[in-house]
Amino acid sequence: MSLPLEISDSKLGAGLAIMSAIFWGVAGACAQYVFQNKGLTVDWLVSFRLLSAGGILLLYAKLRGRAVGAIWRDQRAWPSLLIFGLIGMLGVQYTYFAAIRHSNAATGTVLQYVGPTLIVIYFVILRRRLPTPKEAGAVVLAFVGTLLLATHGELSKLEISSWALFWGLSSAVALAFCSIQPMRLLRYYEATVLVGWAMLIGGVGFSLLHNPWTVQGTWEASTVAAVAFIVIFGTVISFVGYLNAVKKIGPEKSSLLACGEPLSAAITSVVWLSVPFGVFDWLGAFCIIATIVILNRSPASTSPQ
Numbered sequence: 001m002s003l004p005l006e007i008s009d010s011k012l013g014a015g016l017a018i019m020s021a022i023f024w025g026v027a028g029a030c031a032q033y034v035f036q037n038k039g040l041t042v043d044w045l046v047s048f049r050l051l052s053a054g055g056i057l058l059l060y061a062k063l064r065g066r067a068v069g070a071i072w073r074d075q076r077a078w079p080s081l082l083i084f085g086l087i088g089m090l091g092v093q094y095t096y097f098a099a100i101r102h103s104n105a106a107t108g109t110v111l112q113y114v115g116p117t118l119i120v121i122y123f124v125i126l127r128r129r130l131p132t133p134k135e136a137g138a139v140v141l142a143f144v145g146t147l148l149l150a151t152h153g154e155l156s157k158l159e160i161s162s163w164a165l166f167w168g169l170s171s172a173v174a175l176a177f178c179s180i181q182p183m184r185l186l187r188y189y190e191a192t193v194l195v196g197w198a199m200l201i202g203g204v205g206f207s208l209l210h211n212p213w214t215v216q217g218t219w220e221a222s223t224v225a226a227v228a229f230i231v232i233f234g235t236v237i238s239f240v241g242y243l244n245a246v247k248k249i250g251p252e253k254s255s256l257l258a259c260g261e262p263l264s265a266a267i268t269s270v271v272w273l274s275v276p277f278g279v280f281d282w283l284g285a286f287c288i289i290a291t292i293v294i295l296n297r298s299p300a301s302t303s304p305q
Helices: 002-037 042-063 078-102 105-112 115-127 133-151 162-180 191-207 221-249 251-257 260-273 279-296
Strands: none
Touching (some): 002 105, 042 078, 078 105, 105 133, 105 260, 251 279
């Protein structure tokens, strides 16, 4: 009687991971839509997303009986949480949306996925060893993919703006930081609580620089729908869904299925927003996505332990 349950859990976990990837990708396209068509700013969307999604995640954790405030009584934990929120979470959110603002959702999302390759490079340097053949191949593929995206195959000139490339690669660095810095915290505290607090901290910190209640742009039904999708589906539901996928099918399979995010962003951008995405763009995207597949097939090489 246990076999059907295992099969059911496996299928449910895979479905949740794929759903999360799709929602993340569509949320990137929604961000592009409100930036380019409705006049919303990166500053406002970042602060609003962090504050609202962080609050919702903490409420969700509280309703599930989690000790939401316990981390603030841990003298060794809360300084790291502040760093995670103000530098990691705020950094990855801002750089990602800025990359989309200066290019499009497809390019910004794919460039962010250079992050796992940077994690490999970090641990290779930290352990003072040579990279394995798989790690070296992933680094080469990430470089080739970035080059193709930036030049559209015309290697003699840059086809995307220098700001788009800067923010896209900065987003990859921020993603790598967010994956490494909170590792110790995750050993003792639930991810929902950590991410909820990190988002709220990042949102409050950024609000000191940009008032979230000062709203610009054209607000109509489509604007509200796009922003609501970014916060609810593209942040809260996708994050909770991904965590449940990890519990059911493990982090390796979940992260592999989550590679659908850049594909989701690219397809949504091309179909919905008519973003031109040529052969070399697709080739570059697949090169970068291939790095995730390669690295997840050798988990020991990327493990922080």
